[in-house]
Amino acid sequence: MEQYIIKGGNPLVGEVEIGGAKNAALAIIAASIMTDETVTIDNLPYVRDINVLLNAIEGIGGKVDRINRHKVNITGAGIGNFCIDYDYIKKIRASYYIIGAMLGKYKKARVPLPGGCNIGTRPIDQHIKGFKALGADVEIEHGMIVATSERLVGSHIYMDVVSVGATINIMMAASMAEGNTVIENAAKEPHVVDTANFLNSMGANIKGAGTDVIKIKGVSKLHKTDYSIIPDQIEAGTFMFAAAATKGDVTVKNVIPKHLEATTAKLLEMGCEVEEFDDSVRVVASKKLKHTQVKTLPYPGFPTDMQPQVAVVLGLAEGTSIVTESIFENRFKYVDELTRMGADIKVEGNTAIINGVSKYTGAGVSAPDLRAGAALVIAGLAAEEITTVDDIVYIQRGYEDFEKKLQSLGALIECVNSEKEMQKFKLSLMVS
Numbered sequence: 564m565e566q567y568i569i570k571g572g573n574p575l576v577g578e579v580e581i582g583g584a585k586n587a588a589l590a591i592i593a594a595s596i597m598t599d600e601t602v603t604i605d606n607l608p609y610v611r612d613i614n615v616l617l618n619a620i621e622g623i624g625g626k627v628d629r630i631n632r633h634k635v636n637i638t639g640a641g642i643g644n645f646c647i648d649y650d651y652i653k654k655i656r657a658s659y660y661i662i663g664a665m666l667g668k669y670k671k672a673r674v675p676l677p678g679g680c681n682i683g684t685r686p687i688d689q690h691i692k693g694f695k696a697l698g699a700d701v702e703i704e705h706g707m708i709v710a711t712s713e714r715l716v717g718s719h720i721y722m723d724v725v726s727v728g729a730t731i732n733i734m735m736a737a738s739m740a741e742g743n744t745v746i747e748n749a750a751k752e753p754h755v756v757d758t759a760n761f762l763n764s765m766g767a768n769i770k771g772a773g774t775d776v777i778k779i780k781g782v783s784k785l786h787k788t789d790y791s792i793i794p795d796q797i798e799a800g801t802f803m804f805a806a807a808a809t810k811g812d813v814t815v816k817n818v819i820p821k822h823l824e825a826t827t828a829k830l831l832e833m834g835c836e837v838e839e840f841d842d843s844v845r846v847v848a849s850k851k852l853k854h855t856q857v858k859t860l861p862y863p864g865f866p867t868d869m870q871p872q873v874a875v876v877l878g879l880a881e882g883t884s885i886v887t888e889s890i891f892e893n894r895f896k897y898v899d900e901l902t903r904m905g906a907d908i909k910v911e912g913n914t915a916i917i918n919g920v921s922k923y924t925g926a927g928v929s930a931p932d933l934r935a936g937a938a939l940v941i942a943g944l945a946a947e948e949i950t951t952v953d954d955i956v957y958i959q960r961g962y963e964d965f966e967k968k969l970q971s972l973g974a975l976i977e978c979v980n981s982e983k984e985m986q987k988f989k990l991s992l993m994v995s
């Protein structure tokens with residue numbers, strides 16, 4: 564089993580290039596099967612979740628040609644099997660996008676209930692409500708979501724909760740429904756906008772993505788396109804918080820600064836300097852970190868996918884900070900691990916009360932999920948002595964070359980596969 568071994572204490576300094584957004588790419592890959600023509604997608608992150616979804620698409624008869632690590636051609640013409648295999652899908656959340664894509668194009672889909680990070684109960688009632696409003700029959704049978712419809716007809720759909728997945732899924736199906744659909748109380752995340760832009764580039768007619776009312780005129784056919792995914796705001800934010808935690812000076816490149824505003828605001832409140840350029844952001848953390856309050860909210864609020872990372876930084880800030888998680892009920896699983904590194908955090912319901920400590924001390928910890936895992940790596944980078952992070956398979960779901968990018972910023976981190984490799988790394992640290 565691979566694990567990270569980290570010798571903390573080095574400020575991160577330098578420049579790091581951010582890849583394409585995992586959560587946009589997953590939706591866009593699924594949407595690419597809505598045409599028989601070949602779709603080219605560029606700026607894909609080379610991460611586990613993307614590879615799992617591409618394999619699943621091959622599994623149902625789609626053709627996937629990797630041009631390089633970040634670029635792929637997908638041809639949906641051969642799809643003849645409308646049932647996705649459970650083995651693929653249990654590993655990822657975004658498998659649910661195949662339902663919207665297949666229902667739109669083929670008017671039928673049979674997909675196992677999705678997996679993904681265990682950060683809460685994660686119901687999909689709003690997806691189902693939307694599909695039903697478009698005229699589909701949706702049943703859960705033996706762990707499968709079975710959606711069928713003679714014809715899909717546009718509808719007026721009010722979302723009871725702001726859901727990224729349900730907004731995108733309904734938008735995909737409605738793109739190929741007859742007539743007009745309005746989605747009210749829609750999610751406004753950058754990946755919702757990116758997926759709408761992608762579908763429009765295939766001939767869909769979607770307006771209003773990025774606001775809370777999305778209007779879709781259904782079309783009967785979609786066509787080929789050549790599309791580049793937006794940069795990953797969560798990967799970018801993770802490096803920004805890593806800079807803050809290690810008292811570093813890091814420029815994150817290939818980003819859309821507007822997408823990072825919530826992160827930037829919190830870093831400024833903590834006393835970091837943040838400089839914005841056209842497509843990069845520089846974070847300098849030279850002063851003592853100050854406490855602040857964070858509440859996760861749908862975009863443009865502070866992203867839940869960045870909550871563990873900000874909490875790790877606040878754990879090192881002067882005074883008492885409050886972090887409130889309002890999206891998922893089980894996203895503080897990293898707190899016990901961080902406590903082992905010396906953090907002083909008390910969780911009460913959906914709130915973490917963080918009393919800043921002057922330092923973390925290295926320890927053996929396990930990544931409980933993707934972002935919590937990344938946050939524990941940040942803690943290890945800031946900590947005294949050696950930290951090992953187990954279960955990094957979670958981190959590999961969403962971060963490409965995480966350790967290499969950190970090494971390029973001066974971090975002492977290695978991905979090791981055995982006790983022997985770990986001892987070798989420890990020895991190299993003693994020699995250097």
Ligand SMILES: CC(=O)N[C@H]1[C@@H](OP(=O)(O)OP(=O)(O)OC[C@H]2O[C@@H](n3ccc(=O)[nH]c3=O)[C@H](O)[C@@H]2O)O[C@H](CO)[C@@H](O)[C@@H]1O
Pocket residue numbers: 586587589656657683684685686687688689690691724725726727728729750867868889890891
């Ligand atoms: C693959 C992907 O893009 N994952 C992201 C997506 O997850 P995901 O799309 O699963 O998250 P949602 O935006 O749907 O969830 C938001 C909230 O709505 C609730 N809900 C959602 C759907 C539904 O049918 N019923 C319902 O009650 C959820 O339990 C949660 O409390 O958005 C989350 C919120 O930004 C991110 O943390 C995830 O990284």
Ligand SMILES: C=C(OP(=O)(O)O)C(=O)O
Pocket residue numbers: 586655656657678679680681682868933934961
């Ligand atoms: C929670 C995440 O992913 P998923 O929804 O795929 O579990 C994430 O990207 O932080």
